[in-house]
Amino acid sequence: MNDMTAPALSEIGKSVIAKGLKTNYLEMGEGKPIILIHGSGPGVSAYANWRLVLPKIAKYARAIAVDIAGFGFTELEPGAHYTLDYWLEHLTSFLDALGIERASFLGNSFGGMLATHLALRDPARVERIAMMGSNLMSFEITPALDKLWGQHELSREVMTEHMRFFPWDKSIITDDLITSRLNACARPDYQAAFASMFRAPRQESIDALALSEEQLGRLECEALLIHGREDVVVPPEVSIRAHHAIPRSQLHMFGQTGHWVMIEQTQAFCALIEEFFSK
Secondary structure, X not given: XXXXXXXXXXXXXXXXXXXXXXXXXXXXXXXXXXXXXXXXXXXOOHHHHHOOOHHHHOOOOEEEEEOOOOOOOOOOOOOXXXXXXXXXXXXXXXHHHOOOOOEEEEEEOXXXXXXXXXXXXXXXXXXXXXXXXXXXXOOOOOHHHHHHHHOOOOXXXXXXXXXXXXXXXXXXXXXXXXHHHHHHHOOXXXXXXXXXXXXXXXXXXXXXXXXXXXXXXXXXXXXXXXXXXXXXXXXXXXXXXXXXXXXXXXXXXXXXXXXXHHHHOHHHHHHHHHHHHOO
């Protein structure tokens, strides 16, 4: 059964200056740091992706969920040009600001891809990575992802429609969830920032962020790949291909599950990552 009871968290947490930006993050627990990185959909935030998972990780580690530059409640840089390098610079600066030299990472979709690029550029900083539904390799953009990245004027009706792309079980889409996503992208400056990220033709963004088999073959850390079999945003075959390319990888596929494994299968997901991170 899923634990859909929202913990005592809010969208706004602590803040630190990273890459010159007041960066919003949520933190719980003590011990080895695990950095949680959200996906790239409209209205995404650390809170929206990780509100159910943070308290569970906090029982055995220092769980830190960050709003990456351009998303959530992190300050925007006027005129920023959002690229892989820009996001990695912000992430690295965030780790430096917290004095974290080495950490494990948990990434949803875009977040897993970002952590993997970091591990290849600076292997000493990354202990291990767990990720789900991550766009690690190039694929033909799905209609769902094309629409998610391409819709910039978001009403409650449009956000509700978008949320239906993520889970297999549509009943988990609550009013609170929709509200939290709208809160994170309702400000005009944030909508403009999102509109600048993934311009048409959006297949070019997929390809620009993708890693090759050769790159994945050089990944030194252990990786846990998780995917929902019914994911219509990032095809499950992406994780299967990446699993074959990454030397030290595991792959877990959840049936009757979409792009939100951590929300649709919270209990099983948290047990799986606890075993992985506790090695």
